Amino acid sequence: MSSEQGTRKSAILLMALGEDRAAAALHQLPTSEVQALGLAMSKLSSVSKDELAAVLAEFRQETEQLSALHLGSTSYIRAVLKKALGDDRASNLLEDILQPDEPRGGIERLNELEAGEVAELIRDEHPQILATLLVHLDRMKASEVLEKLPARLRHDVIMRVATFGGVQPSALNELTDVLTEMLAGQGVRRSRLGGVRTAAEIVNLMSTSVEEEAIAHVREQDETLAQRIVDEMFVFENLLGLEDRSIQRLLKDIESDSLIIALKGAPMELRDKFLNNMSQRAAETLREDMELRGPVRVSQVETEQKAILQVARRLAEAGEIVIATPGTDEFV
Secondary structure (H helix, E strand, O other), X not given: OOHXXXXXXXXXXXXXXXXXXXHHHHOOOOHHHHHHHHHHHHOOOEEOHHHHHHHHHHOOOOOOOOOOEEOOHHHHHHHHHHHHHXXXXXXXXXXXXXXXXXXXXXXXXXXXXXXXXXXXXXOOOOHHHHHHHHOOOOHHHHHHHHHOOOHHHHHHXXXXXXXXXXXXXXXXXXXXXXXHHHHOOOOOOOOOOOOHHHHHHHHHOOOHHHHHHHHHHHHHHOHHHHHHHHHHOOOHHHXXXXXXXXXXXXXXXXXXXXXXXXXXXXXXXXXXXHHOOOOHHHHHHHXXXXXXXXXXXXXXXXXXXXXXXXXXXXXXXXXXXXXXXXXXXXXX
């Protein structure tokens, strides 16, 4: 059975389950799989009784009394995704899912290039164009690209990302021309990305020295804006605020070597937070490994801490853990 056939069968099953059960099932899947299934569901206009029966039989469910499905897929998918992911994530994902089929644009292709290659391609463009491109990139890729730009240009772009309110028509036209010339892209949709949260996420993934320099520059230009970015940044010490079950889930996706190095530079309270959420044997092994590791470079500690923060953000976006937004009582 091909992957496409499997995705179609899964989509049919979800449509037959009902909103609550489908939402519960989607909630357990990574975002990439949710998007693939959502796209497959959006392409279903009707499913014959025979096909439905075959799918249900494959999953060992009763089929005798089921009739053919006639699907109003858009409203159903919207309701399911909102229950599974919340309003904001569902709206963004639904926008991507329900777009008509189209070739992959230049920005998607930029995500596949090395950060150095992207920096070389875009470094001579206007800072507003750079900001527009970067808010569409994966956060880690955007951070890596920014670090490879000259400091003055980097600071200008971060300011523009933080104050980004969407793509104006003239900027969108220029962006489309640039991407067409560079990568034969077909342009991009109007973006609702950018803003203080996006700037904070990108800056948060930079090396500490570059991060501090960037914030200092923003502070010189706009004290209030700089503080808003800092308030949105999620640093390693913020993991102390996670519930125990979130720490336990996070530990499943972290390599032991990475955690050992990251905790070498962490406050004792945060070390205990991780150790207390491990089995006694695992905690003892980790303590021994930390002692045997010896001194570790600060830069190496920072790198591993940022890698763990990236995992935490990914899990939070997938709804698998809950983290409080720094400086607020909100949860993400």
